[in-house]
Amino acid sequence: MSRPLRVIFAGTPDFAAESLSALLASRHDVVAVYTQPDRPAGRGRKLTPSPVKALALRHDLPVHQPATLKAPEVQAELAALEADIMVVVAYGLILPQAVLDIPPHGCLNVHASLLPRWRGAAPIQRAIEAGDDESGVTIMQMDAGLDTGDMLLIKRTPITATTTGGELHDTLARLGGETLVQTLEALAGERLAATPQPAEGVTYAAKLSKAEAELDFRRPAAELAARIRAFNPWPVAWCALGNDRLRLLMAHGETSAPDATPARPGTLLSPSADALRIACGEEGDQVLAVSRAQLPGGKAMAVRELLKARAERFTPGTRLGHHDEESPA
Structure with a gap:
């Protein structure tokens, strides 16, 4: 068996926490977690950690919360972790090219759509709103574009006449974690080839308001x-x-x-x-x-x-x- 991969995980909301949970249950080694800074929440506006941070702390993982990844000292700290790969799931910060280039296996993204359909911020809700009959997750090799990277693995799930945004979110969160681990196993064994996204069928999922x-x-x-x-x-x-x-x-x-x-x-x-x-x-x-x-x-x-x-x-x-x-x- 190939050796476990050293993984940096970057994510923030509940959707991302499902992928981190799946990683923690796998044989791979999460060496650090990056997440958004704590935000005020609730009636008291108390600073509250993200779901990803809360999960990371329960597992005694090192947590980093930089306001940006563009600072040279932040990039140096990330490089010093000597990870094989970085996994990004709904993180909320742009990864500059310098960061994308640090891990030997690059940076992977768990995206909640069947790319190239529904690139962008709200793919789950826009798929239902548009009347799509299926959705899924795409594990993508990140590049500098907006969800434009090569595809590594895709898993599909139906959208029914009663599927809500919340239900599809939860389904894709679980599916994303499972598919991410499968992707890492294949990459560790060098059994996975990347496929460029087709030029046809590109749509953009605008942020909800x-x-x-x-x-x-x-x-x-x-x-x-x-x-x-x-x-x-x-x-x-x-x-x-x-x-x-x-x-x-x-x-x-x-x-x-x-x-x-x-x-x-x-x-x-x-x-x-x-x-x-x-x-x-x-x-x-x-x-x-x-x-x-x-x-x-x-x-x-x-x-x-x-x-x-x-x-x-x-x-x-x-x-x-x-x-x-x-x-x-």
Whole structure:
């Protein structure tokens, strides 16, 4: 058997912690962990370590938290670790070429999409929002571009009609850790060749913002339902209900009856037993069926239960969202 690799791990959020956990369970040696500086969190704004740092400390690993990797002294410290390879998972800092060149095996990235589709910041949510029927993880040899490096290993997973952003995140986090360890085993045995990304099919996954979470019911039902699932659990799709925000957590498009009279987009139709039914589409001739929602101050719950508790808030004919026909921000 080939010798274990000496690995520097760089990552910050929960997604990255899954890969670090998989590495720690493998035969390879994590010699140091790099993560973002502690950030204020919670009501008290107390400085809080990242999930990756918390995991590293539980395993007595050396932790480094530089504000940048561009400083010569930081690069010298990294080189002194004499690692074979650096693994980067949602780290949050740009790796300059000088850092990419330090480890003999270079730097690997665990990316949550089937590259070259969905390069960029939010590949998980954008894949659901776009209606993709599958996603996956790509282990990539990093270069100076934005997710443009050669591919080493790809694993796929389906996206179903009920997959949420949170569920796909958790699935890909686990898959990413497993695939990373497989990649390191293959590299240690020199059994893996890199494949350049194809020039066709490149898309970019823009960073999510709270501003885009407000729904425009003039959009098609399938598009709205996909956005609702993609934005669960963050930033959470919503619409105005009077002076309140109604948070929408699960939905699907519903076929309108051939003789149904179109309603203005955003109008509440007669509910089914399990869903709020909202007229949508440019002509109001489509139906968005929302099966899970949350009122301000309340818990997220199935619409069946919400209707039992607060039916008076959901009278057919009530109009949700904008009344002045302006597009949401």
